[in-house]
Amino acid sequence: MSLLKVAIQSAGYEKKKEIIQNINFTIKKGELVGLIGPNGAGKSTTIKSLLGLMEFLDGEISYINDINYSYLPERPIFYDELTLWEHLDFVAAVEGLEEKVFKEKANTLLDKYKLSEHAHENPTKYSKGMQQKAMLVLAMITNPLLYIIDEPFMGLDPNAMKLFLESIEMERNRGAGILMSTHVLDTAEKICDRFLMIHDGHLVAKGTIEDIRRQCQLPNGSLYDCFHMLAEGAENEK
Structure with missing residues (x-):
């Protein structure tokens, strides 16, 4: 069951000055999806779009009826x-x-x-x-039945990180879906079910680690290896 369906044609702070384009994905019950990309790629704009904070958005964001969700910002407020x-x-x-x-x-x-x-x-x-x-x-x-989490590992020591990972696993077992933006690719590779790779405002790849490896033609590549190959490929296409 999809808790969240996202079909963003474009979004930004002003019309005709889009930051992200053609971002499409779903979040299902009990799954953890990693939102991956360098600084400035469009991860924060994507999250703000989900939260209804962007001034311009062309597309559709649909939450399951009566869902309650929690947002964890990168910087505590x-x-x-x-x-x-x-x-x-x-x-x-x-x-x-x-x-x-x-x-x-x-x-x-x-x-x-x-x-x-x-x-x-x-x-x-x-x-x-x-x-x-x-x-x-x-x-x-x-x-909550859905978590939207932005860079959760900042400031956590190893013990607190272990506790956080145990907590989100417990929430997944309860049926909660999780979208997690992170730069910690080695940890993301171990815990996420699927990945959304954003570069320069576009979704350049999505799927399981096996899907990503096939797209990159790196059968044994790490998430880090695949991300950098896709990012370099996107740069070369400009």
């Missing part, structure tokens, strides 16, 4: 005057979560990410790694 617990309480109120269920879920996540002792502190004062973990807790509190 918090309200200056709220503690982490108050952030969680605010999200619960907006989403209409039952108080007992909310508190049980919140305490479980805070304990799992070792943030229980800091729940009543202002997250703007946290370390970078703690802020990333706080954002994950806020994203997971509503049990």
